[in-house]
Amino acid sequence: MSPRPEEELVRRQRERARLMAWLLGAFVILLFLITIAKIGLNK
């Protein structure tokens, strides 16, 4: 039996929220590394 639409909705929202959290975290780290690299270039 397929899950009810509301359950599927919640499941997908949770999955997407978790993925967005990881991507945002990775983006913050990337910006930090870019900043460090840029400071190194201008020395």
Add this chain to the structure above:
Amino acid sequence: MTPSIAQTSLPADWRDLLALTKPGVVRLVVFTGLCGLLAAPVTLPPALGFTAILCIALGAGAAGALNQWYEADLDAKMRRTANRPLPARRMQPQTALHFGVGLAGFSVILMDLATNHLAAILLAISILFYVLIYTVWLKRRTAQNIVIGGAAGAFPPLIGWVAATGHVELLPVLLFAIIFLWTPPHFWALSLFVRSDYAAANVPMLPVVAGIEHTRLQIFLYSLALAVSAVAPYALGLTGLVYGLSAAVLSAIFVAMSAIVLANKAQAPGGMKPERRLFAFSILYLFALFALLVVDRWIAA
């Protein structure tokens, strides 16, 4: 409630958003972009080099998503593409549009932030070229669509080079020319043995419009131009003997396989073994050529 309404009213599955970016194309683009970056005489700090390649990948993914947004009607008519997220109605068209535009803007801004203005401008031009000039304007109008589309795919090594150096030079322009001239024989070989699909979607592919024999002639002529452009970096003194020799050997094989395609008289896909072999080899050719270019530049450095 019918299943299709239930499905499209749900938020899109992230796997479908990923499929929207055409991961196979992105992989090739990442490779050629990376080779352009590594062949450049300037070495970027790893974080900036990584970001440049990431931006090329995101830009290509955005272009792929916008292409699928615009071509959902075409994709629904072809077996190869009917199960993509939009024609299969697993996603709202609006979601694909917003995802594509957002990703395109993000990739260009991040490229500008991490590298330089010219690289960001070239990335923006390549996305707009693929989406507006190829997808919207020319793909459904001319049998030369593949030639135009090839130009969009030829940008990554140029962008990678410019991300590292900040300016355009002759060698990355030659890399652009190599992919530009490689795309038509590569894709037309494929379109010969999957021809019926394009005919069903009314896309003016060369074999449909101009015939199989003419397509084979075009493949052969392009392979000659490709061979010249592939050897040109060595002939002009921009690379060493490692690249020069391997480009000559690889291109000779490419031309020979194209000549076999030209000599093939088969009309049905069953008799198109030379075309299948050329298509398979063309992928190996591009990978080997670009990898050997990087090796050659590293030996020289």
